[in-house]
Amino acid sequence: MNNVRALVLTEFGGPSAVKVSSVAAPTAGAGQVLVRVHAAGVNGLDWKVREGYVRDAYPLQLPTVLGIELAGVVEAVGPGVIGLRKGDRVMGPLGGMGAYADLVAVNAAYLCLVPDSLDFVAAAALPVASVAAWQSLNLAGPIHAGQRILIQGASGGLGGFAVQFAHQGGAVVFATALSQHADYVRSLGADHVIAYDIEQFEATASDVDLVLDYVGGQVLNRSWSVLADDGVIVSTASPAILASTPAGRRGLWFVNTPQAARLQAIADDVTHGRLQSKVAAVVRFDELAEAIELNRTEPQVGKTIVDFSL
């Protein structure tokens, strides 16, 4: 049986709980394609899964391969797949885990073609953050001009895209970030950038129609005070919002779902310069465990990508 390189979680725990290992190569089942992975995006979910924080939401049999998004080349096509062929350059989320491996079987419906002018590293930065930003922004209904939107965690992977989508939709955008990231967030179109290390967002943001909570914890809890009476908070970071939403208020928990057509439209916007996508760091496969830990301890502005060719 052929084996491939993979980053495997052997037990819940710290950085040493993940190891580069050799695992059996998958085959493409019905509706799947086999992708030769060239690049994959690092996400906050990686270390949350590693630590066991989300084991109830994502029940896993260990050992398991980490990684939730990839870009690469179709190596084989399973039965029933229409629209993708061997040799196609593709990108997408897995709708599960296992992207940190040389060969991955993926549901073909989750994938879209990588535009010619995007390299694999740039492509791997898009599938989860950009689509989750779009979906969470519009979860409570399509956004509209003049809407007051507060984005908590605006310099992160989701935040960078959400600021741009909200600005392009004509919203009045309030955005929180560390002071050293304020210029970056302003450059994406935020109207009011709040440097949370030197000021309280409550002093600037008020009567907010929609809060996008990409941070969770106390940031989420404090956000109710700036929300308009009929406003809504959408959290991607804190499932506790479901239990902690005050009586009479509206709080929604967001769960990302693959949406290939949206990803394709976003990739086209990136290639035509209508949307900025920021890659903060590119690492080798043997640096991946460390990059996952860095995502926990020192989140970067933009995405960290593992380039399988390095």
Ligand SMILES: NC(=O)c1ccc[n+]([C@@H]2O[C@H](COP(=O)([O-])OP(=O)(O)OC[C@H]3O[C@@H](n4cnc5c(N)ncnc54)[C@H](OP(=O)(O)O)[C@@H]3O)[C@@H](O)[C@H]2O)c1
């Ligand atoms: N539910 C789902 O389906 C789903 C899908 C995707 C992501 N997520 C989750 O959504 C969250 C955001 O994801 P991401 O990929 O954008 O993470 P990320 O890239 O790590 O961004 C989070 C950002 O939050 C900022 N931050 C930290 N403390 C803050 C505070 N007190 N106030 C304001 N901003 C603060 C940091 O920016 P500074 O450096 O400027 O502080 C950081 O860049 C994560 O919890 C992730 O796990 C959930």
